[in-house]
Amino acid sequence: MYSVPACRRRTFRLVCSVFVLSLVSALTIPVSATDLAKQYPATLDFSKQNRSYNWQTGPQDVWRLESFEYQLGDQFQIKLGPSQVVLGKNGSNVLWAAVYPDQPGDILKASGGQGDHITSVWLRFHPARIGELFPTDTVGKQGDADLIKQARRLVNHKLRSSWHAGARPMVPSRESVVIDCETAERERRFYVIDTTKQTARYVDAFRQQTLSVPQPLEQGQAVRIFDQVWNAFDREYALFAVKPQVDWQQLKQEYRPRAANAKTNQDLAETLNAMLAELKDLHIYVRVSGSFLNGYQRKRLFNASPAAAVKLLGPLNQIKGLRWGRTQDQIGYIAVDTLSISSLPDRFAAALKQMQGTSGLILDLRANGGGAEPLARKMAGYFAAEPTLYALHQYRSGPKHTDLGTPQKRIFAPDQNWYYRGPVIVLQGERTMSSAEAFVLMLAACPQVTTMGDRTAGSSGNPRQLDVGAEIIVNLPRWIPQDANGKSFDTVGIQPGVPVKAAPEEFTRTADPVLSAALKRLRKQTSDLESSEAVLVPRSGNNTQQ
Template sequence: MSSRKPGDSALRVPQVIVQTVVFLIAAVAGPSAHARQEQDVNLASRYPASLDASEPPVGRSWSCDAADIWSVRSFSFTCGDGFAVELGPSQVAFGVHQGNVVWAYVQPDAPGRVLRAPVGTGEEVRSIFLRFNPAVLGHVFPPGTVVGQGKAAFAAWGRRAATWKINAAWQSGNLPVIPWRKSIVVDLETSVARRLFMTDTEAGTVKYEPFFERRPLPPLTPVTETDSLRAFDEVWEAFDREYAMFGVRPGVNWAKLRETFRPRAAAARTTYETAAAIADLLRPLEDLHVWVNCGDENVPGYSRSRPLNANWQAAEALVGPLRDSRRGAAWARTEDGIAYLNVYALSDAELPDLVDKMLETLGDSWGLVLDLRFNGGGDELLARAIAGRFLDRPRVYSRNQYRSGPKHDDLGPMLDRVVEPRGPWRFEAPVVVLIGPCTMSSAESFALMLAQAPQTTTLGDRTAGSSANPRRIETGLNITVNLPRWIDRLPDGRPLEPGGVEPEVYVKAAPEAFTPRSDPVLLCALEKLRESPAESRRPGRKP
């Protein structure tokens, strides 16, 4: 997982791959006869709204499963006198967060039509991706139009569209945020181009965003049954031989999963459908390091909510302006002499040298907050080099095992991972290390390294609980799969997954508590350091 810094605007325009789009096969889109029911469905009662727009905007994780697929007799949307789109019978997929619909994907059995629009009037409509407030679900999909459950297989197409399009509007960190009730985003794939419209239903106005014309859903690539099954079997067999985490996944019946999803791969007519069958095969492993790509697309698999327990702007409000290297670390110092070091990535080979220079500047500080909450992992060796500046002697920070035989519980010897002291001097003043749900992978190892230093205290919330040391499986169909190979363990031998690294001091706070002026975790760390009497404070670098 790559690290990210907050501050992404909920309306920020993304940079995505330029591609062309094709209409998804009608066999998947078409509503099933058995799904037609005599009594119409009231979706507003099925998905009662409990969320509304908020400041600051909060990204919401989502799921889209078979129960979230519906058949509709028709779909239409108008805004004022200048915009109208109309579809006939269609399949609808919903993205859901805690019972709230946060997006919808609509695909007609036969192309619909743009009736009126600032751009694209008369064009055929092949699909629509919608963003709206959960409270207006019943207005967007009235009861008289919804006839029952749709085809379960359509969930994969809904997840595909959401993954590609969610970062166009009303998002934070590629997760949907709740729009204002008057704001509905209508994102069309037409016979000509992708057409994205921002509508204001109160004012009756429509704004067209031409930026997205060059960024439609990627084209689908045909695949033969033979090639699809070969790719599926290659992935299944590789995990069967090498995946070390089966022992902590006792509920996973790997042979049964093959029986369940191999027919899906056999029925695939495009490489994306093959990739989706593989992703669904791997989803029950509940492993954040397992992922599937099909060309330029990430195929949605397992995920879970990991809200960021931090705010970049709040850090500046609490410790002063951050000097950002743009290479993985930023620093500041409070007026009373507490250093703040934010290591938000582990990818730049020059990072240890940059941190060394920062420590030279901060060496006379009498306390340090080392922030890992934004760090999603990277190169563990870079973390070792930085952590060595705080260690008094070599210390074991993690242990790991690999598969050693054909049985899922065949594991090799326990291997210790050790961090060594490094540098001309050691920072010896009190250090508070901040961690949270977005601290993941090598960043979790980094936290464990720092936790071995006698002057450190970890504070915040549990980390993600995910480590991999993976290899990539290239199937030859432009499908890539990430295969984690080890079971990572804490120094006492307990698995890192799924519990992660537990902080010594918990600071529980709702995502809404982190604003541009408020960071409860960082505030607690500063207060903890300031508890020490002024006369006992000594610089991190000894004279």
């Protein structure tokens, strides 16, 4: 038996041992450790159809990190000490992360930028990787909500660099991780990680595209710039006439005081952007120090699958802005994906001449976001039998928002040399926008043309740029777009002659319901045509050899 003093000594040693073990555990396991995989369960997955999502972030999405590190074998490694992370999400799915170290971190191993010091990290990854990128034992309590403003700046600058569609983030494939670093050396270091192939590719093209430093404004400069923008829209923005719900004076009263409090050009640009987003116009944007701000957007389905086109049509030729080919049963296909290349009409003419011998033609404008309308007029001329009215527009004519000038006619003329007289189907959708919508109207006015698909974007403004100083640029749309009957198609878009409704999941790498419907219709339409009948013919008086 032990004496009473001996028992007390034994008990004291046991209590001390338990205390020491508890203290060690407390020091090695963060008390406020957070499992972000449980906090943000992943329900979205990668889509082959360029599906993009709205996002949001708030104070509850800012977290303290004990450290942040990413390593891929002996090829790539970055390491940051204590940091904070801001997460952008759709529902519970994290679509992006912005990491800010308390002190600059290090690029320890990389094929470009090794030795640079990291001031921020922009991350794009599959939502299911959130717990892997930010292990539970590194995530502490909620962070500083003031970082959200910085993170939004990073989004505006970085989002269009990878995995986006329509200025909204997509869900990357599971093997892809994008690590985009700003550095103290004022060089941007952009890495594309493939976890399946175990590669880390450095993209030097982004090196000089660094996040700008906000510029301080002079006394009274913010208000002067605000008034300049507000007054320009007040005088020139014709679409006020079809948006009676917008109280422009009230918006001035609401946003002008905010502008007066702006200390930097970034602060002012964000205020202008917020005010102009109230107009819900896809053609309005604000750019500051070369970076576009995330303005008004609405969900627009991309009703196409470029990958499926090859499966449905056969091999396609491709150059920038143009894809073309023909099926084995001699149906021609030309996709015009932009109107921003001056040489496009000549390239289109060359592709069209290869359509001789086809029984019909599909013109695909579903991926065309616009550009220069005169280019569209040149290409549409191959399908016109005579000069044709295709659209009208109205500008402002006075100080009142309802003061509109006489509708101005827009006419396109036939090409002087060639005429495609065979049946044509034009494919359109919500991504068909701006001058591409005018292109649709031109083609729809031709008797041999049928339009198919979905409504267009409903946004055509013939804008001008306002350079208001402080490295701020504002895009100001100026006209009301109308069809040939004088009906405005702003917001509502141009309806197809033959609607083809399809859900996003129906577009896959091997399936395109809109293109399939067009092929079916054209085959039925051309089944009675003589195969020897020429569809691309010289205009009267044209002696050019085919």
